[in-house]
Amino acid sequence: MIMRANFPVVPSAGGRVEGQFGLRSWLSFAIIVCIGFQQFPVVRIGGSFRLYELLALALLMVSIASRSIFRQRELWSFAFLVLSPVLSLVIFWVAWKDDISGYYERFGVLGQLRYTALAATVVPCFYFLLCWVAFSEISRSKALFGRRDLVIRWIVYSGNFIGLFALFAAFMNGVLGVQTPIQLLPEFVQNVGKISYGFRAYGFSQEPSFYVLYQGWVILLTYYYRHLFSRILGLYFLIIAAVCLILTMSSALIGLVGAVGLTSLMVGSVRGRMKRIAVFAALLAIALGAAYLAGYGGMLEYAFYHKLVGFFSVPTTTLDSGQFRAYTSLVGLEIFKEYPITGVGPGASIFFMHAHEYKIPIYVFGESLNPGSFPQNSYAAILAELGLIGFVFFLMFSFYISAKVLKCARRSDEALPYLVGVVFTLASLLSIAPAYSMFIWVFPAFALCVVNGLERGRRELG
Template sequence: MMTSGLRLSIKEKLSYFILLFIGFQQFPVIRIGGSLKIYEVLALILLVINLATYRPKKISLISLMASMFFVVSPIVSYVFSLLILDYPYEFYNKYPAADGFKFNYYIFPLLQLVYMFFNYAAFNSISTSLRLAENIDRLLRGVIIVGTIIATYSIIATFTVDVITYLPNIIQNKSVYTFRSSGLSQEPSFYVLYQSWICLFVFFTKRLFNKAFWITLLVINVLSLILTFSSTLVGLTLVIVVSIFLLNNSFKVKLMTTFLIMICFFLGAYLIAYYDVYDAFEYTFITKVQSFFAAPEHTLDSGSYRSYTGAIGMRIFKEHFFTGVGVGNSVYYMHIYEFRMGIITFGEMLQPGAFPQNVFSSVLSEQGIFGGIFLFMLLFLILKSFWKYRNSSGYSKMFFIGASFNIITMFTIAPVYSFFLWAFLALGLCYLKTLHTSK
């Protein structure tokens, strides 16, 4: 599975380091209006090289859908927004401080277009690279080591002080969380996705490490994941449990899994009762989940706020059905519906940069049904590919589980041009190339 040396082209090296540094989401960054990450700088360089060396060639259906979603649809929505929509005077009247470079109506959308373009460059380069697929073991080992370093720091910061938050704002954009692991991400709910992939990588690469070191890696990364105390862990648990029965596992494995689930359930119930932490458990794993799926009457927790912003996104979509308001432009329309969504008690309020906290709602509001169709087609084709090869190897099982959870998290994470949403999906498609070429 791994070649003797890492002989990669410049594009493949950029793709390699994008995957290696995908966990550095809010440190170190370059803050000029927004936050430019290491992997985004690399993706931007990759985009420039791709444009300079472009040669027409036959592409797969997934690459076609990716180009339609990341390139064509954003351009269409941007052009229509300029031609049809009015200048958002109300937005600047409500938020006078936003009348500057960061939210400039003519500059901000162009920056979002660039983000979408280099997302496509990175996604397509990674997912179609046979050389990266041949070096999958070496690549995963590197990603795991970097992820474990981040997890170790995150655990220490959880119990002590997150020193990165005291660094100058120009190089970091982290938020402070009390006794919650958030890695180098802005918040635990973003870190959960990255760290879940790291845990899957560790679990399925046991043969790449000696036993003691592998156990150490597993303990550190699982602990950091649990310490996020994110309600998204409920979704991860369900995906893992269901996948065990969907994948080609023996009856013994399925039976042991059933008993393990029962043991964890009763042990968890005992610990909750013994330490009298049911209120905290209920808030984290029940109330927030219920708030996300229910029509919110308040924005007192993250689940209800995400549901609230997602609902606003759907209202924007209904009024701009075909091409949306333009990539990134939902920020100019959120305030219109702020007090029209039936919210009785406000906790978290909309800010100038607020957008739908849901990939699907965000895409529909900004790219309309035109972009929404390409998003759904892209995700369908990705999941179909992982489903087709789900029992071909241990890695194919790993990527099937990870991809299923990744797509589920898109209901709670936005914006869509955050490449950490796509990086490991692209790597999984890259790995499937080795299975396809071997058949």
């Protein structure tokens, strides 16, 4: 049973009722609902700007006009998402900008806007700022907490719409071999046309692992808040979300499974923990047994064993995505060794990857570096681009979120899906980058929003 804390609406000093939906609240709400629209719709102006990034830009301007941006009190989000990128950017332009010689000769992209030093470093720094604004506004919003049922309903509605497209695209691409109507739209409004879905679910994401992170949160909130829907509608939403997750056929799913298992050991009584672990193990065994009986054992071994082994070992080939992610991550660590304090600058790792690529002994190349390659692991990317300073701020930021959510989850069942989601997000960063991707931080921000509201309610109830 989900426990709830009543949140009182309190008038502010100026007589305005706190918790009311104002423009900042509506923009924050829209960012949460639209965070799954990562490759459609987009506005292409040199680069591709997502709908939620444009909403965050509007939120930034409104926050500056209302001066709410100057009342933000979360030290570690500011330190990681603003201070460390700005510091690394300044150091890049002062000290490292001349170290990229050979990059343009190697890739031949001189003159292309997205690969200029200005665009490649300043734009990611600006994205970090937008992430901070969105995180700050969402995590401390009393209005979103007071109407969290509305927010969650729309997260589920949005996730279901994207899921239906994922299934439709998998059928159109994988079975019929034709593109969907959205894939046929002009490139200035979508990026999905270049994706060959096959019979895998991507949604509107760039690749399956990105969709797993988004859809993982959707299924967690759908399950824990299923009482918000009728029994039939709730079951429908759960089935669609689960099928879409399975059809990603991504090894990133192991992170969600691991997060559920780990968090089952972190809350509740010893008897309750053991019961949850037993049920979880039984369901997992049944699912694996059914998959093997259906003839999908080889696919499971490839996705959840061989790719993971390749990802967590020093690769000698880059014949699959797991090995290539491991390869780029190790190259990122080599960059960090040479620029350890502040890194090379936000987004600037693309200029330094080629100079360190042969430090990793690859004997057979499948996928190789391109002009936009960066460490495909947020931990390695943060070390390479923001250095030790940025990485320490990131660890403190992650610990701040995790500690608050865990503390609340031990007191209120309503915080349980957010605990699972936060652990899952931190695990997903092993294969998702860059860290200035806003879709990484929006759901953890909403988790803090709910946790902060529950804690306020608990204090007021004594």
